[in-house]
Amino acid sequence: MPNWSTLRDDFPALHQQVNGKPLVYLDNAATTQRPRAVIDALSHFYERDNANVHRGLHALSMRATDAYEGARARVAQFLNAAASEEIIFTRGTTESINLVAASWGSAHLKAGDVILLTEMEHHSNLVPWQLIAQRTGAKLRYLPVTGDEGLLDLAQLDRVLTPEVKVFAFTHISNSLGTINPVAELCARAKKIGAITVIDGAQSIGHLPVDVRALGCDFYAFSGHKMGAVTGIGALYGRRALLDAMPPYQGGGGMISSVDFFESRWKPSPERFEAGTPNFGDAVTLTAACDYLDALGRDRIARHDSELGRLAYEKLSVLPGIRLLGPKTGPRGGLVSFAFADVHAHDIVTFADEDGIALRGGHHCNQPLMRKLGLTGTTRASFYVYNTPEEIDVLVASLRRILKFFSGS
Amino acid sequence: MPNWSTLRDDFPALHQQVNGKPLVYLDNAATTQRPRAVIDALSHFYERDNANVHRGLHALSMRATDAYEGARARVAQFLNAAASEEIIFTRGTTESINLVAASWGSAHLKAGDVILLTEMEHHSNLVPWQLIAQRTGAKLRYLPVTGDEGLLDLAQLDRVLTPEVKVFAFTHISNSLGTINPVAELCARAKKIGAITVIDGAQSIGHLPVDVRALGCDFYAFSGHKMGAVTGIGALYGRRALLDAMPPYQGGGGMISSVDFFESRWKPSPERFEAGTPNFGDAVTLTAACDYLDALGRDRIARHDSELGRLAYEKLSVLPGIRLLGPKTGPRGGLVSFAFADVHAHDIVTFADEDGIALRGGHHCNQPLMRKLGLTGTTRASFYVYNTPEEIDVLVASLRRILKFFSGS
Amino acid sequence: MSDLTDLYQQVILDHNRRPRNRGKLPSANRVAHGDNPTCGDQCDVYLRVDGDRIAEISFDGSGCAISQASASLMTTRLKGKTAAEAEKLYAEFHDIVTTGKEPEEISDVGAFAGVHAFPARIKCATLGWHAALNALKGDPAPATTESHTD
């Protein structure tokens, strides 16, 4: 059972030196570290229960199927979905959004329809919609962001959320601003005009309690690797009624009810959307990660991460020439994003690495937003359950040193 | 270093009892077991090097990127591809084929064109083509299989391989018949009329030396989990000139060279086809699996697996009422597929499981072929490097007992 | 092989070798098709409903011993019953195969209690029943065990 006071011991990768300094891992928005329980769940599965799922009737195959379908049930519970069948396993957020955009989109979008996004969307919640727009003739439209403070400009919602809007897709937490969006309100507004809603949950799944029914969304996409599970597995939640009316995404073994040389029939969800051997090995890490996060308490995680985000924002704000993005007050996710006029983000990241600090610099897959803000990129520090206030002090000291070096003094 | 005489020790999952009997794992065509080296590579990666790849400049991210791109180079070498950029990581064979069918197909296929397949294709090399045929108006056509012996009817090749054929996709080794197809010859014939070729390598990658340039194919698809690596990772090999002219498959982070609100530009291959956080964790197991198989020697693996297939075919042939599929003579993959008129495959699998034997029963994702052969399914025993002739004797004894039980004597 | 002898004990083997009410029913006024896509099991159920009762019933199909024996036994249980009674008998049978609890009165259906140890086979055991209930309701969609609602 994990426990807040001994938490860091659960994460093997944290206990290493980088360039002779203790690792300070502040790149959690890109991917989190994995607790021992997750790494062990994976090895144990492959050491004992490994066999292909679904079509197998022998002991190992039945155990593997139980583990795989058990992970589905666990994720359904974690999100408070109405049924396991509403959980489709994918490689991660990006594939989940591609699945909705391509499958739902090809069946429902046509010329004249509008896909509404926000200006703060990650490329993964933007490019898939550009691709389906091209294929169907639908048009994209954007809800603006207010500027450096990085809030959605809700005053403009009525203007952009018109009856031509068939789908409204937005992120729960911005990965470059730290903004936590009022997603329940956005879903309710979309519902009024009959648009479906897609929440990009990449940055919320591991950081907040998520209840898809309370949020009122139609789809919710996330990645396991951003919540302590591993890469290669994630999921799409979708309301059953919508899923069952959607055409398949990929074709192949496991998703068909019958195949003939010239035509085929599909199984219902979730099988319809899971062609080929599923990633059952990695799926078991979702069970372990959900258990781990629930044992820590998701309310408490939200508080912890958000407090670190706030603290970092405050401590960094005194650095000379710093430009800080994201909400100045109000709710904030566990990350902070900043820029200096004279020192490029990549130089900061390379220098901070010499102090053992892992940061990320660049456009964070938010090119259009960066362009709007007149930035080529920012440096981002992002936190998770194992990060501490002391690590923020290490970061601030390192940044002071870097600024000094580049100012030539 | 693995070694043939101590091989079984390398696979933790083999050393267990099932229903009180030592496990006899004969379901390798569905998925193989993983050697300790693969399982450890995965844990070690997550314990030490875990960070998101490509866009990261800190130490862990550089190590993770090296591991990920190292896996790509290792796979390129394993297949004798001309360059790493010809290897696209996917979830597995099914996704690889969906990628070619959707991306190459949407750019090149139109009404009047023909997609040539064979009657022995797995649903994963059949349904993706049905889907793109529907979208583009191209038609499917099939090269027939000769019957229970399960050979491609090459006498009919000239009749079906006409100039309307734009793509010819076929399996290297049949997963339900054990047939090894003359793929180099098929590629050469297709090339003459200007059709591209796609090889389904799911059953060959772990069992034969594969040299994509010697085979002369344009695309080759495979899954890691069928060669001792893990689920969730596989690859598509594609000739660079073809890949660079193909539109993206999924959209998102990592595959773009620039994104604007209303349009985007793509990176070249392989990034263009790898949207979102790639499955870098599982990719490292491909390196470990390639190393393991090369240390055993792929020629020797091919001989070993094929000899077991042949031996099983002979030993089973004396059972009363058995109907054996696949080549009677000539090359054969390491599997055997059979049926009895009076005992259903699923009953055999359930009974064999009581003897600790893992078999697979059913249509093996070959419904159209089964229907042509007048079967609803078969029972399949499939072998890998760790299987032994003694295990075939255990299988034969178990089948005798089952036949006796069902005959009521 | 204790679980298996339970599972395939005499009743199942007997119904499998000598199925009751097998074949098309020429006088049928209701028919439904069931299939189990994962296994490939198939089952057609034919009913002649007279007033509110099943006057005649037969099945035809192919599949494993469990699916065929279960369909055969189902026909003997449902003959002469009303729709409400059929639903009740199915609920009882479903309970047996999913929990392994033997029925209260000694009955042939008890032979299927062993199925609960093989979750992947529950679909085989319930296939014929699904088709029969669909035929009773006059539901034209084929019964499929892939609906996650057995």
Added chain:
Amino acid sequence: MSDLTDLYQQVILDHNRRPRNRGKLPSANRVAHGDNPTCGDQCDVYLRVDGDRIAEISFDGSGCAISQASASLMTTRLKGKTAAEAEKLYAEFHDIVTTGKEPEEISDVGAFAGVHAFPARIKCATLGWHAALNALKGDPAPATTESHTD
């Protein structure tokens, strides 16, 4: 921070703070754009080619210290050179940043030897050079460091 002081040593910091030949070149008769999509670094290179020699050269762009300093230094190296000489100088520079070998004669480009320890940054160091060579060739496609061929 020994590697870093190597990498960002005086030469780089100096070129970064006081870039040489920066800005548009009004008299240019060749121009090429380079970008490094992963980093967001941008670089335009302007040339006035006179006969077979680069008579004038400038760059403009934005990016990290390495990319800007390298572009600045590149302009000082290529001025007055022929295409063949430019190719040779690039080959030498590429060798330095990928292997870390110091050049034979003492030269400012040696400052970039430290880059080899940061493989992800090699693309930054070669961006301006790529654009310049493309401009020389009159290649209209933007130079991109994502071609996997630097």
